[in-house]
Amino acid sequence: MHDKTSTTAHRRTTPGRRKFLGLAAAGAAAVGTAGVGWAAFASDPAAPPRTFHTQGGIDRRKRAMTRILNATDPTVLAAWITGTGSAPDAIKTEMDTQVDALADAAATGTGTARDAVLASWVRTAATQRTIWDRKYEFLHTGSGGAGTFGIITDEVRAKYPTQLGSDPQWDPDMDSHSEVWQSMTSEERQIEILRTSTAPGVSRHHLGSDADFFDTTPQDWTDDGPEAANYKWLRANAARYGFLQTYTAKSAEAHPAISEERWHWSYAPVTEAVLEFTRGNQDVIADALAELWSYDPARYTYIEENWRDYMFHVNEKVYFG
16 A cells, blocks of 8 residues: 655645646647656657566666656646646657557467557546546436446445346446436445546546556456456566556455456556656645546545545556566
8 A cells, every 4th residue: 555645755846736727738838848858768759669677677767757757847747647738758759659569569469450459548537537427427328328337346236236136337227227326425426436447637548658458348357258368468478568457456455446457557667657746746636636626526525535545556566477
């Protein structure tokens, strides 16, 4: 577990809680110059992907990413982290190169068509808000919903055994599920969604460092499921390109719990640097999130109090098997 109140030596001094207004515009204006002075640490667009053999190599590259972040306005970084702005140019180039490299290798290594390897990659806060809202509002497929989602937690299933039975996922098209959902408090709904899907502003998919590979159906990734061979390949090879599995079995045991996602992999040099920045600049991030959620704060009451846990309670070590 991480101490959500910890700070790091690189933390910038800001005059109180800086109000997060117009960050998207600020990000567009300033991000082009991000990383100036750190060209030695940037990725040449024509350079081959980086490869890693030890945690030490990951840590050294993370320090290079941290130096770029330290040279960038914190509010510009907050816009990127929360999904309303862009990554510093040098970092974006490196993330794109590494995600593509892992996807290329996965396609070759598993015999999968390249266009079927990346199930999901970058999502803006606006896209994540659409996902969050349709789940929170429990929309039927005929009125903007997207079918089944998430998992039904044991706590809720125990309260409503007749209505939910053994159904593995929430289904807005089932009247019995809708009956249960409508009876739940806002906080209970948020907790159910957050087991498998993050709120806008909190998703690591905003960064461009994280991608979902092959398929995102939880049942398919069991040890004997159809994605078992692909998971075995990722476990054996993702570290070579600097990737770690973000949500592991330990994530499901944490409080709050986040279900294991064997398909979700993060480029560690960037995500570790971002976590360090976020821990040291929590007020700036909190202001950005408050602005994102201001359209209807009632549906974000729980995550507003607990966003640090969902950002920080993640795996931070690359597996070199």
